[in-house]
Amino acid sequence: MPLTESDVLYTAVATAENGRDGRVATDDGRLDVVVNPPVEMGGSGAGTNPEQLFAAGYSACFQGALAVVARQEGADVSGSTVTARVGIGRNEEGFGLLVRISADIPGVDAETAAALVKKAHEVCPYSRATRGNITVTLG
Structure with missing residues (x-):
């Protein structure tokens, strides 16, 4: 809604x-x-760029969603990090984005980490906003 x-x-x-x-x-x-x-x-690369700003916002938001899901599941995600890699390139409509989200969660096993990341992707506002609009992969 x-x-x-x-x-x-x-x-x-x-x-x-x-x-x-x-x-x-x-x-x-x-x-x-x-x-x-x-x-x-083709730019100077002297400053930041919109993709870096988007990656920063997405990774921070996703980390918050991961913490919420972990609390609900009783998992310890302290010391975890989330990385968002945002790519931009040409497509049929002009330009498009794709995102790869990865999380390092040292306090849980790989299977639990994957499940937490999948659940976080369902509740993260950035993930919800981009769903169906750009390619977002987890891993």
Whole structure:
């Protein structure tokens, strides 16, 4: 079920200047970064890029979802890390993204870790938002 305005707990606001070759800043001043296309896409690579920012947000959100699922399952995920690899490339519509999410969970066996990651993928807001829109693989 879609979220409504009355359901919103927090809203982040960011403004970009000059697109992929400029600057992005949040309205509260906590984030203010230069963005440049990566060298692989013809840019200078001097700043960060939208894919890195998306990977940062997705990995942090997924880590939170993993912690929620672990609490529900009684699993210990302390010391765990989540890595999001975000790729961009050309497709039939122009450009598209793909994501690979991996988690290192030292406190559990491989089978339990895989089950926790799969469950986290079901509840993570980023995973839910991208489902059916971009390729997201776990592993």
